Amino acid sequence: MGSEAGAVEELIARNGGVAVIDGGLATQLEALGAVFNDPLWSALCLIRDPHLIKQVHLQYLEAGADILVTSSYQATIPGFLSRGMSLEEGELLLQRSVKLALEARDSFWKLAQQNEESNYNCALVAASIGSYGAYLADGSEYSGNYGPSVDLEKLKDFHRRRLQVLVDAGPDLLAFETIPNKLEAQAITELLDEENIQIPSWICFSSMDGEHLSSGEDFKDCLDILNTSEKVSIVGINCASPLIVENLIRQFKKLTKKLLAVYPNSGEVWDGRAKKWLQPECANEKRFDLLAKRWHECGASLIGGCCRTTPSTIRSISMLLKNKP
Numbered sequence: 125m126g127s128e129a130g131a132v133e134e135l136i137a138r139n140g141g142v143a144v145i146d147g148g149l150a151t152q153l154e155a156l157g158a159v160f161n162d163p164l165w166s167a168l169c170l171i172r173d174p175h176l177i178k179q180v181h182l183q184y185l186e187a188g189a190d191i192l193v194t195s196s197y198q199a200t201i202p203g204f205l206s207r208g209m210s211l212e213e214g215e216l217l218l219q220r221s222v223k224l225a226l227e228a229r230d231s232f233w234k235l236a237q238q239n240e241e242s243n244y245n246c247a248l249v250a251a252s253i254g255s256y257g258a259y260l261a262d263g264s265e266y267s268g269n270y271g272p273s274v275d276l277e278k279l280k281d282f283h284r285r286r287l288q289v290l291v292d293a294g295p296d297l298l299a300f301e302t303i304p305n306k307l308e309a310q311a312i313t314e315l316l317d318e319e320n321i322q323i324p325s326w327i328c329f330s331s332m333d334g335e336h337l338s339s340g341e342d343f344k345d346c347l348d349i350l351n352t353s354e355k356v357s358i359v360g361i362n363c364a365s366p367l368i369v370e371n372l373i374r375q376f377k378k379l380t381k382k383l384l385a386v387y388p389n390s391g392e393v394w395d396g397r398a399k400k401w402l403q404p405e406c407a408n409e410k411r412f413d414l415l416a417k418r419w420h421e422c423g424a425s426l427i428g429g430c431c432r433t434t435p436s437t438i439r440s441i442s443m444l445l446k447n448k449p
């Protein structure tokens with residue numbers, strides 16, 4: 125049996141053709157005072173400040189997000205083990221990432237239902253699964269350069285246990301994020317089958333040039349693989365510049381019939397060595413929401429923001445695309 129995107133499709137239909145994804149999680153955690161100049165990046169918060177994660181989820185819900193992405197992007201078992209944690213402790217942290225989002229969703233929805241004038245939807249929770257490059261913490265989720273020792277089996281082994289733990293924690297869907305190369309897309313696609321995953325997944329890619337994956341490979345070859353999988357319901361782009369997204373949507377529309385998700389960053393560029401964002405190109409919130417409208421018109425049905433976007437970005441997208449708060 126395939127992993128049908130029923131709940132996602134219902135949400136999109138109810139909203140007149142769009143679902144709003146939340147914005148940068150790490151970005152907003154930093155805005156609330158978290159500091160993570162660290163190989164675990166935002167996953168540090170799962171250990172140190174889980175209450176902040178819940179607070180950020182609530183802020184995005186209040187801003188109008190229909191889909192929350194969990195705090196597990198750079199939370200990996202090898203990453204936690206390298207900090208001296210046990211396997212059990214690492215798995216508990218992964219479970220915690222889903223639990224925090226589910227709790228925020230449930231409490232927000234309970235209140236929203238009590239307010240007759242509220243226009244909110246019951247949000248879905250997507251468990252974030254960052255690329256192998258995110259775990260490497262060297263910026264390679266924007267290059268796809270994993271080196272010669274990384275093959276298909278190594279990538280499957282890397283993703284397997286986290287995938288199992290996150291699925292068991294009960295999210296509504298899985299969000300593979302910032303995938304930079306075809307090999308990793310293939311590893312994920314095969315793994316979803318091997319593990320017989322029964323919830324829908326999205327696989328979103330990074331791109332630097334608006335034509336190719338970050339690795340320089342063609343999207344056609346990559347989407348040919350994803351199109352064979354019933355487990356992959358949604359494909360798209362995340363954490364790329366908003367200026368290149370429209371072109372990518374047009375390309376994807378020719379290459380796949382799957383639902384399209386786009387949630388670009390602000391246009392700033394990540395310096396993996398210095399661990400900071402450089403050169404704002406398009407930090408204008410108004411511009412981002414107008415671009416989002418174009419993305420919707422071009423065929424994207426799940427739209428949100430990634431790094432350096434904030435609840436205010438999501439509020440403006442939500443208002444413009446859904447014509448309600």
Ligand SMILES: C[S+](C)CC[C@H](N)C(=O)O
Pocket residue numbers: 162163165198257258259260261262263265302363394396399431
């Ligand atoms: C989405 S990037 C900004 C996350 C951080 C990166 N994987 C690093 O650790 O450098």
Ligand SMILES: N[C@@H](CCS)C(=O)O
Pocket residue numbers: 147148149150151166193194197252301302363430431
């Ligand atoms: N879900 C992650 C994506 C980083 S590219 C975040 O928003 O922090």
Ligand SMILES: [Zn+2]
Pocket residue numbers: 362363389430431
């Ligand atoms: Zn990002």
